[in-house]
Amino acid sequence: MGSKPLIGIDLGGTKTAVAAITQDGRILARTQLPTGGHGSAEAFMAALVARVREVLAGAEPAAIGIGASGPLDLARGTIHNPYTLPLPDGTDIVTPFRQAFAVPVALENDADAAALGEHWRGAAQGYELAVCLTFGTGVGGGVVLKGRVFRGAGGVHPEIGHMPVDPSGPECYCGVRGCLEAMASGTAIGQAGLEAAQGRSGAALLSLAGGRAEMVRAEHVFAAARAGDAAAGEIIGRAVRAAADAVFGLVHTLAPDAMVLGGGVMRHYDLFEPAVRDALKRCVLVPGSGVLLAPAQLGNDAGVLGAARAAALLLQQQG
């Protein structure tokens, strides 16, 4: 049992990554497939099962873990995200694997899977309460407490990326103005850049986007800010302050000993790090100066590693 590989699956809006992983966290083989374009959920699941067999290369899996962007029904093993996943609301992602392989199958929110991955093999190894924020299209967050995913009442996944930080910020679909995601996600930075490019102060941004304001992306805003453009600098400054305030808030609500920042936006970790470290230093009632602050280490592998870790924890729990 101990030598059988785990399977980790990272189910994203565009592609789904699949890996066979040793029980101590070494990736043996990996592959991926597009999440969309399969015609039906059944066809997608059949293709996914085939990719799992491919990375197994004839071995039997010990257990299978799937990280997927929520909302999820963890108890029923179903996906309820027709917004960013090309899969119908209610798709049963767990049963086809149970039927094909007759092993335990764990389903996790993708942000929790990434946090488990960083805690197992990445930046947060050995920490008691690790908060992992992933700044990408949105801002996902996962909390690992004593090696397990922290959940709220009824096993609900908190959405720490939507904590409000600035009531004067943009409205978010989450129901509040100026949550972290609305201020510091790649989407928010890109949108603010687009708006700036349409105005008088946005000439540098407009030029970086080939003269088309609607083509402004977060990367253009970072590039313009690094080149000294004031409008872009202000947008990035606002995102950085939001991240720092969110970290201050998370220290006061969760009292973590590790804070890990990942996702595409954190390719610019160097721009965020000073303000976030300063926020930690300012935490005196809940001491923040001893909290680890680190960039995520595993990049895109956090998802498959964390999913595999969820599978291993389920295995432990069941047996």
Place this chain on the structure above:
Amino acid sequence: MGSKPLIGIDLGGTKTAVAAITQDGRILARTQLPTGGHGSAEAFMAALVARVREVLAGAEPAAIGIGASGPLDLARGTIHNPYTLPLPDGTDIVTPFRQAFAVPVALENDADAAALGEHWRGAAQGYELAVCLTFGTGVGGGVVLKGRVFRGAGGVHPEIGHMPVDPSGPECYCGVRGCLEAMASGTAIGQAGLEAAQGRSGAALLSLAGGRAEMVRAEHVFAAARAGDAAAGEIIGRAVRAAADAVFGLVHTLAPDAMVLGGGVMRHYDLFEPAVRDALKRCVLVPGSGVLLAPAQLGNDAGVLGAARAAALLLQQQG
């Protein structure tokens, strides 16, 4: 053993309440003493032990619990709050009780004790993850998860009353601008009222405070706001919005199923309730509409009841 009373002690800045409490949470006898004016920590502890003997009326205690305003060193049983407690930094509050009664002695942060009390005998009974906020001089917060105090890494007490909600708000000693306490504590409301009374728009407030701006208290601001005064209404409106945003943030970071609001400010629960309920309804990613929202039920008894509950939990754990 099961019939011996628990002792609950609520150690505050001005007075210390002491109660003998049955193991199912009925208060048998209570007394109190001033916290200050005893000349030394030893004299205070001796007086406190005498009051415990008084409420015991000859019975032996099963265990003793103390709730005190932090910072505390829970492992060492010492108090480190020379700011609001008239006791020297490092006072050992636990050993004198262990020596006098030879029973287990639990020490809790007072906000956590209040939360345990509300979960044991008050508004949050039976809830899986209860967040209790106490709006008084400051804003204290305690989280009870599956019947136990939720703590962060290293057993640290989070300070959820200091989550930032508005970067344009007043600076707080906690290290950030516009945390919940800086916006919605009795002190913050009183201070904003005082400042308004010194300005042109504060005539109504000034009059309520007998013509002396420096005498304006939170109660004056509430009274003026209820009488329709615009300046006071704005201050209360800001406090209400801060509370609503904090609740929104706490739902997204902790995913509770109960939110209990207490403390002196919540004598005006009716003014806070609509906006906080609206914030819960707006929580869609982490569903908020099913979260209990309720005023604290136990008033000043939450402290002694919660301290007794902490003692009972320690007893369970030890044997």
